[in-house]
Amino acid sequence: MQNPSDPTPSRWESLPSWLLTQTGNHAHRLVAEGFSSVDARGYHYRLLATLQDFGPASQAALGRRSGIHVSDMVATVNELADREYVERAPDPSDRRRNVISLTTAGRRQLRRLEGRLAESQDELLAPLSAEERQRLTELLSRLLDHHNRRTSTPDEPWR
Numbered sequence: 001m002q003n004p005s006d007p008t009p010s011r012w013e014s015l016p017s018w019l020l021t022q023t024g025n026h027a028h029r030l031v032a033e034g035f036s037s038v039d040a041r042g043y044h045y046r047l048l049a050t051l052q053d054f055g056p057a058s059q060a061a062l063g064r065r066s067g068i069h070v071s072d073m074v075a076t077v078n079e080l081a082d083r084e085y086v087e088r089a090p091d092p093s094d095r096r097r098n099v100i101s102l103t104t105a106g107r108r109q110l111r112r113l114e115g116r117l118a119e120s121q122d123e124l125l126a127p128l129s130a131e132e133r134q135r136l137t138e139l140l141s142r143l144l145d146h147h148n149r150r151t152s153t154p155d156e157p158w159r
Contacts, residue, residue: 023124026124027124030120030124031117031120034117034120035113035116035117038109038112038113038116040109040112040113040116043068043076044076044079044080044085044109044113045114045117046066046067047062047068047073047076047077047086048080048086048102048113049066049110049114050066051086051100051101051102051106052102052107053065055101056099056100056101056102057099057100058091058097058098058099058100059074059077059097059100062077062100077100084106085102086100086102086103086106087100087103088100089101
């Protein structure tokens with residue numbers, strides 16, 4: 001890892017890929033620290049938010065909607081169930097699978113996580129005006145949409 005006091009070679013300084021990577025590293029750290037301060041991870045937020053947005057679902061459906069791989073979904077559901085943020089119940093249409101639903105405590109935790117996430121976004125984007133933040137978000141969304149259409153497997157965001 002580079003020491004922040006070391007000069008960055010000038011040919012790297014203006015490369016968008018370099019700038020995105022370095023900013024992404026800061027974003028990841030800030031979000032992880034924010035979630036960690038309430039004993040949570042990015043997967044927790046993604047699963048709780050997915051349940052809030054779409055309602056109760058099977059683990060497979062939650063995985064598709066949240067982008068959490070099936071191998072990580074079981075552990076994430078277990079962690080959230082142990083904390084009583086989600087409930088598992090047999091699926092009435094297929095007793096072999098469970099339906100996961102959000103609890104009242106899970107809704108409260110989601111609000112805490114959204115608060116931490118907002119603080120992280122504010123810290124990350126502090127030097128930008130509201131208009132610049134909006135424009136940056138639009139541009140990054142456009143880039144991501146373009147590259148997601150070109151690749152067959154999306155990256156694993158927000159573990």
